[in-house]
Amino acid sequence: MPILDWAVTATFVILSLALVIIFIRLIKGPSLPDRVVALELIASLTVGFIATHAVATRMANFLDVAVVLALTAFLAAVGFARYLEKGGERSDD
Amino acid sequence: MRIEVALPVIIPLFFGALALAVWQWRGVQRAVGVLGSAALTASGIWLLVAVWNDGVLAMHMGSWQAPFGIVLAADLLSATMVLLTGVMGLIVALYSLVSMTPDHERFGYHPLLQLLLAGVAGAFLTGDIFNLYVWIEVLLVASFALLILGGERAQMEGAIKYVTLNLISSLILLAAVGLTYGMFGTLNMADLAAKMGEAENTGLVTVVGVLFMVAFAIKAAAFPLFFWLPASYHTPPVAISAIFAALLTKVGVYALIRFFTLMFTEAPEVTQTILLWGSGFTMLVGVLGAAAQFEFRRILAFHSVSQIGYIIMGLALHTPLALAGSLLFIIHHSVVKTNLFLISGISYFARGTHELKDLGGLYRTHPGLSVLFLISALSLAGLPPLSGFLVKLMLVRAGLEIEAYWIVGIALLTGLLTFYSMVKIWAEAFWKADPRGEEAPANGAAWPGRGGLWLLYGPVAALAALAVLMGVAAEPFLQLSIAAGEQMLDVDAYVEAILGADAR
Amino acid sequence: MLFAILSIFVVAALAPVVHRATGRHSGWVLALLPAALFVYFASFVPTVAAGETVRLAWQWMPGLDVQFSFLIDGLSLMFALLIAGIGVFVVSYAGRYLEGHRDLGRFYVLILSFMGSMLGLVLADNIILMFIFWELTSITSYLLIGFNHEQLKARKAALQGLIVTVGGGLALLAGLVLLGVASGSWELSEILAGEDSLHEHALYLPLVILILLGTFTKSAQFPFHFWLPNAMAAPTPVSAYLHSATMVKAGVYLMARLNPELGGTELWTWTLGLFGAVTMFTGAWMAIQSTEIKKLLAYSTVMALGTLTMLIGIDSPYAAMAGATFLLAHSLYKGALFMLAGSIDHGTGEKEVPNMGGLRRAMPLTAAFSVIAALSLAGLPPLFGFVGKELMLEAALGAPDALGVVLPLLAVASAILVVAVAAIVGLRPFFGARPEYARTPHESPGAMLAGPAVLATLGLIFGIFPALAQPLVVATATSIHGADPEMQLKLWHGINLPLGLSLLSLAAGLVIYRFWDSVRAGIGRVMAPAFRVAPERGYDRFMDGLVWFSAFQTRVLQNGYLRTYVMVTMLTTVALVLATFATLGGLEITVSFADILVHEWVIAALVALAALFVATTNSRLAAVASLGIIGFGVSLIYVFFSAPDLGITQVLVETLTVILLVLVLFRLPGFLKFSNPLTRVRDVIASLVVGVTMTAVLMATLGVQYFPAISEYHIAESEPSAYGRNIVNVILVDFRALDTLGELFVLALAAVGVYAMIKFRAEDRKS
Amino acid sequence: MNLLALNLLLAVAWMMLTGSFTANSLLAGLVFSYLALWVAFNRKADHSSFFWKVPKVISFIGFFIYDLVKANLVVAWDVLTPTHLMKPGVIAFPLRAHTDAQITVLANLISVTPGTLSLDVSTDRKVLYIHAMYLQDEDKLRRELQDLESRVMELID
Amino acid sequence: MMAGSLILQTGTRLLLPLLLLFSVFLLLRGHDEPGGGFIAGLVAAMAFALYMFAFDVYKARAILRIDPRNMLGIGLLLATVSGVPALLQGRAYLTSLWWDVEVPLFGELKLSTPLVFDIGVYLVVIGTVLTIVLALAEAEE
Amino acid sequence: MIELLTAFLLLLGSLLMLLAALGALRMPDLLTRMHATTKAGALGGGTMVVAVAVFFDDGAVTARALAIVVFIILTAPVAAHLIGRAGYFVGIPLWEGTLKDELKNRYDPETHTLASEDSEASSGSTEKRDHD
Amino acid sequence: MTAEPLLAILVGVLFATATYLMLRRSLVKLVIGLILLSNAANLLIFATSGLTRGAPPLIPEGMLTPEGPVADPLPQALILTAIVISFGVLAFAVVLIHRAYEVVGADDLDEMKDTDT
């Protein structure tokens, strides 16, 4: 289906662009919470990539990865937050 | 289906798991420590007898036909190594009953030891290169945990180097396994042995072989990849050092032997040359490292490096006699080096130090220990008719028979320097007058009571007896090792035994 | 025979018990053993004298051609009798000399073990068996020299002796194995009887050199002679035994033994002849410079060993006879003199000859036996030493080529000096003025005099009636020469050149004795650097250098810096890989970047960038967060290429790793800039090399698949045979369940380790 | 509503996950979710039970999605335009809601309504701190928040 | 002792059973679809880790009821022993055995030694992660 | 038709993601960035997953897609709250255009309790403290 | 051949960065280097045995074998095992550096060379 394939490719490109942009935020920081926010969004982007890939390949099984991702990426944020609360190095630069 | 092939793996796994499941009960842990290793020893004997009678044995795990499943396979080399593992485990387990503190036991010493043995036995028995990686990791992580047990600063420092370098080794190994699978589509050693010759790009295949070599050489602590060993071996409690000395590097050496007699044999001009150079440097650098040390256990640790050089030398020479020499050297070194570590433990109980300058007078106060030390130390140095001489003779003869003069020269020079180091310990710790003065008590505060002494001295005496026996009643050992050496070079028979046998 | 030798070791092991049971008579009781052995060996004399040899063998290690085989011929019987015979007196002497010493029991163990080793050495027919006993003599002598081990001097001397003899021993081992390989036999009797000479064999040169290294070190030949005088740190019975009769002669024995097979070449003759003669002269020269009585004797032993070596090298009937005679004579007088020196020490507490004098009244028997033994040492008629010296000079004169000039000159020079030495040790302590001694001089007890008495007297008897020694000496000479020398032992050879030389040496020797003090102080030191200082300094330099070099190389290699280790490890890997490619070729890369989708490029690039960021950022937490990105990116790569299970696992593990890092990191300080720019540049280069190599190797394997993958079976059988539709999971829990089982244990072990790491010390602090 | 209801809810979740809407699947879901609840609710762990109404939850999800879309359009505008229109600030919002569930749901809903983000609840649970993007009219914002709070309290008792 | 987040705690009360359920789901269907004992175990362990983050170590230990170290050992035993029935039948270690069991609630169930094995994996993974995480968190406090 | 809807949802979702990313890059401080990511990110992810559900039109897939949406809804606000709270707690500076900050000085630096009104006990939470 | 060359380059980058990190003096960098290295090894296995898009090794319900060619499941199983093992080892390493820092008091490997020489 050409439209869908075109859309899938466009989606991949858009997501890639988003990924690059958020990566810049991750590198720039400046604070750890900023980076964690970026990481969170990257997890969401990964979900998006997986969803797109599932459509592109017509394989629904890949969605399982997204399920796990949606659940656990949150854990990392919780971990970072706890780190900050416990008084870890924060300005970090 | 031969159950004896799998038992040496299942037994310590089971006992280790059991001990972990009831880790709160120290009594059970201690019983597991001894019973597990005793059962492993028994199964090792069973296996060796079976292999001696029936040739190469295999068990296809899960009943999946080789090469599709994982095969556990035992030839004489494997079976001997497994039995060695059991014996060493038992000896150290007994010794540990007295030498380990209750805290060490509470924090899992006994299951860790069992699982170390399981990993070692698994590595010796597996006929699958990825499975080998897994078992190496099992024994490695068990050794990590044992290494840090107690949490001293030195242990942590040593462990960082140990962990880092061994992890690098594991990852190189893993990469090599992957590359091998990519090229040959199989992981089974026998299958690989059968297919290896058909690869057109020998260079590429040999490069993968070299990656394996590096990985195993790190595990074996060969030059110039041995750094982790002298940095860490002397840091944990002595029973742990002892079992490390007995088994850890042996797995690396075993794997080198397995890989470069069975599989990567297409370009001996490269692989054996590297091994030969490596063995020469390993011998010399190790023994010189020992000469620079003035601490009981550090000397022993550096010597472990040096002795590995001898074993690799046998592999590099690649004749039946040389390979037999390597195998016997492995046994010899395990027996003797373990014993020396155990003896250093007793001397530590007596004096509270491992520093040669602070030791002294042990010959006066502990004549029995002195004799046991002399036997072990002189055996390590290759004094006839002890075990060390037998293996040295085999390697020297094997080397001279194929005109590998310079390596024999290095081996002999290393022997001399080994004498030097052992005599240094003897002169300083045993002969020299006790620097604390004549009146100082013979034994430190931690010296165990009468019952405990049996458990300290019994294992040491048993190993010393073994070192003597190997030299004096050498013929059975010789026959075994020569048969093993010939078997190692008979690749076709091995392949036939593994791939030919049918399973599901 | 086997029983005879084993019995010694058994008795040795029991000696402390015997010692405790028999108290002060233990010396005599234990001496019964060598006495019995002496009788036993003596029973072979008729057979051997009749020109026969006896060979006895028991199986040991056929796999390595090692067996308990023994050969009794003239040479081995001569040695066996000396060892057992002198052993009788040494043991009994020691029982009294060391009476009350707390370690006397251990001493018996060692001396008897040594005796057994020495007997085994000289009797062994199998060359490996011989080597085994050879090494045993080294180690037992080490323990004996270091008997007074609480003294640093004793330990040092013991170590020196051990290093030299064991070092030589290892060369000998190589030589003997080469001998076995070259000759195709491991039995001396077969090698000697072999038709083919080894002279033309390619291995002849190396094996001779190696064997001689062994024998020269053991027998204290120049320049290895320095250890022997230092070995005088041992108790006197040991000196008497090891350094007169037995151990040091092991090298001589072996050269004599192999002479028929290896001798007769220029190499052999010149090496033995020259080194022997130089050693002979060195020993004599050094002796004259020494003042301590045991040192004097020790150096004269060096001289004797040189003499014997020289004689073996000359390899004529004369030389063989001379060697056999000299061997016997020397053992008799030197054993006696050592024991007598011990008596003097025992009786006066004095070791320095210049401080001695006038003891003939206080110690009449000691004096008498000393004089007899010293006369034999000096080579005066009618003592057996004279017989030996005459033959020796005769043999030296008969040496081939230029040796025929050099050897007699050195021999005469040595003989002159030895006369002086004999006078110094045999006359000086007993005559002249009597100085003050530490102890009131008193005669030694019977047990300490019995040995010297018998040995000295035998020297006299054999001198007057050489025919008594004739059968054994001839048999010995036959073994040395490989053929019957067909010669009679005679005290009187008529007036000839050797006699003249003897007389000359006597006269000159006495002159030197007269001016001994000034000789010592003056020209005596001239050649000391060459003879004593240089070789020993060489040893010291070697040992110091060894310690220095080992410390140096260890500092360089094992320097404690993990990054050095990592660098070496990585670069070694790369170097070996590249060297292999360079040698064998095979680095063929054919890759295409055509079929890569945009988002795959982006993800891969992002992972790479994140990795670079991780490597360069100065923020630990930023690094950890970037690790998260790498994790997600890698997970996506797995998903893109059909590995959902891997994707899930990667995500979970990465998240967990991040959590762990976060849990752990907050106590650690931030990154510091440690390294300087230059180091970083170096590290970047090294890292690039590693990365490029790995990429190259991987690219070379892409598209290379020689065989279909075994996973075709897994794909086909997953559902039909293993009832699972997720093939990866089926592989994990069924096809390759053993991997997973091991993996579980890895996890569990890591947990146990972590738990111990965190809790163990914590508990320590509580208690 | 009680744990039994939660159990039922989880069983439905199970069926959704397995994608198998059969009686067997429901039974299995009930068993497993019972076990999961048994693990999750433990007296020692100091839990208070909470109640939930399924239909309202579902309608709430719709409400949530609606808000989410709205929120995004506003933010999009601000992101895509070169200058920032926003007047952000943190306000303290006094709470009438008093149960954990009410407060949590409210806080989460606030996080997804336009321009507001819940930062934290005071330890005494009297105040919710909120970061707002557009504080141009704070009173209006507070009224909207109170309205939301009422709806939540009605849903969850 | 620091004050936790009410929002997180309340969220966790809902997420914990959900995650546990999800983990069982992943475990049971792992033989046929992506999942399996390891993945399931990680999810379950993370659920408890989340609980620990939201509340504290002691409450997390309380809710676990069983010490994770014991769970480790039990899981290992289960996995190790799952291969033994085959041995008793004279077949190779870890040979899978299958039973079709009719269970009133679940209908026809495929019970098998690989399932037992995978449950062992599940327990070991939970035990491992929690042993480490709880110990680390305790050390912090 | 389904393909068209799928394509639309995919593109919409990805554009929302892009929006979130742009927001995270362009917004001036942590909290305002979080507004962007929490909302656009969650909605974008949800939209794309719904696209998958629409595309496959299968009970199991739809169930999974819904599960993802539910998980996102459950976790995203909680995570945002935690990060915001933590960021606030450790004193990440707010944008200079921020009008007011009623949370300032309400955290107790030791116990991390949050007061409902200004009190003397809680002060200085936004100052950097030395934890070693 | 699909994206294997791309992965080959990525693997090289990961090896290089991991090596660089392990050559630093910081414990934390060391352990991060190890993490990267293990990722690199896994990707290497993945790449060397060939990449396949959109065909996971799963068998549709009711069928005995997959419909068409699928990605090689065996390397996936190997990598999965390797990931888990690496996780265990790295978890240990992470805690180890933590403890080492506690006992030594510095995140500096140069302070940790007492056990050698």
Ligand code: NA
């Ligand atoms: Na390939």
Ligand code: NA
């Ligand atoms: Na909002």
